[in-house]
Amino acid sequence: MTISTIKVTDQTLTSTTKESDLRLKDILKTLPREVFAKDRRKAWTTLVINVLMVGLGYVGLAIAPWYLLPLLWIFTGTALTGFFVIAHDCGHRSFANRRWVNDLVGHVFLLPLIYPFHAWRLLHNQHHAHTNKLDIDNAWQPWKEEFYENLPSFARWGYRRLRGRFWWVGSIIHWAGMHFDWTQFQGKERQKVKLSVLVVLGFALVAFPLLVATTGFWGVVKFWLMPWMVYHFWMSTFTIVHHTIPSIPFMPEEQWNEAKAQLSGTVHCDYPSWVEFLCHNINVHIPHHLSVAIPSYNLKEAHRIIKENWGEHIHEYRFSWSLMKEITDECHLYDAEDCYYQSFDEYYAKKRA
Template sequence: VPAGMVLNDVVKTLPKEVFEVDDFKAWKTVAITVSALVTGYAALAVAPWYLYPFIYAFLGTAATGLFVIGHDCGHNSFSKSQLVNDIVGNAVMTPLVFPFEPWRIKHNTHHAHTNKLIMDTAWQPFRPHQFDNADRIGQAMMRATMGPLWWMASIGHWLFWHFDLNKFRPQEHAKVKTSIAACYAFGFLVLLPLLVTQGPVGFVKWWLLPWLGFHFWMSTFTLVHHTAPHIPFKQNREWNAVGAQLAGTVHCEYPAWIDFLCHDISVHIPHHLSTKIPSYNLRAGHASLLQNWDCHLNKAVFGVPLMTTILTQCNLFDAEKKQWVGFDNRA
């Protein structure tokens, strides 16, 4: 980006309408997601086994819609009421066993330090020295995480960041405990009876596989949103907000049905310019960016070529050379 440019230079070019919270549109996203989940589970109940892969692809994507609604709540862009945002956020994320308040706090840290080494809590790249100093098991895990098992990376992130009170300030503990307790209650009141009455197979069929489908998209979106061979992570002294949020974020085109069920979470650049833009206004925000800042936007199309590039060229980030390298093609 041009020298001297600041984030507000971009934000002030966005139409005021994209920041408007509309209760009808917000609850429409809830209706879409609930309807999709009901439809998916109804199909799962009656469909023959050979249709299961398609149904689980649909259900996992629909479940991701729950998270995106919670995402709006976490940024107070779902409702003008803080109480509504807190209640809805917990309600939609608890079935994913994803504590809303811990996620909200750490996610806001991600926005404040996007693609900043050490500080970004969405994810941190593996570094060459970490890979070189790891034993065979550690190296194998790194290769898997930034290779064929990338889609499970968010499970590790979920476990690491969201259940440990020591990662939060004392004044945050009350709400953090409430969200964690809600997840434990869901496990005790819903998942445990499901396991007891339906057995392990029923547990996998009705909850685990849709949950893994959600994590496929959680991992994929997180990776694709801020990763490309030309997008670096930066040290604190080198980092600036507009460079990270505008030029360090990727707009990726997905099939229309995925964008519909996931409420346009992939239209991500406007969201990183201002978290106050509701999901249903992201496309209008992106259209404005195309008019005014097109030459600064990173664009991609989801598919095998994109994921192959990321998973072969963006394995380790060399902070000294300020570039991504592959596991096996380092100079």
């Protein structure tokens, strides 16, 4: 299937449009229908390749000498991040046409990561509906000064670590703190989340004793914990970079603009090609935030068209230590004066003045 480009000629719908006038539906009109189309062959081929990559990683862990284990942990953990991305498409119903297929695949592929599918799906949908909306978005939202000041000292210390050089454990905190409490949901949603939590806990109660019995406690570290930590490194890194640079604001609800938040409030970041391959281009993130209906295998083409029509509004970066240093050095607390960020150094210098 050839995807054609829709080039916008009406100036009200081009990249010269003022951000305050942007409407999400106008941006979506510039995307061809083909980028929203599900392709069963591509979806299942991606799944099979991902399973093979994870299997290759575990075979390597089983037979490799000890000095190759770090490389194999990185490979296997990154391939497991691909499992999450497949479940992510399932959560957005962009993997398969049938809901039960999406739910089944989503549950199965999140089991090794001990992630309750429906809890993640519903909380993640909140992030999409309220991206960069102050007090409502649940992904890497900067804390307000008054909230930070009223915390006990240990909580302030922990927050400084998470917004600094220990950003890579942020996904673990998010996972443990938000995804196992089904009482935060209501009605049918609560029952679905409860089912997902019980499925995950049941899996863990079987898998971990079996792993200990067959490989010992070192086997749990070798085959599960270390790849799982690599997975969370990528999840923490991907999610903080997706919406966190000094020039992207968090807006109060009354000033929030949906199109601006999804187009200009989302970062496109190029990672090494092997990471992109194993993680199914999830970091081609702007089209995904414009429409969750775009499957992962169409994200690159959708981004090319968005860049062609709306290039002046988007942020593009390449993954590097300098990028992570900028984010973790500067993007700490909410700055109420301009809706952007202030660093801890700026905050404490202001307090001392």
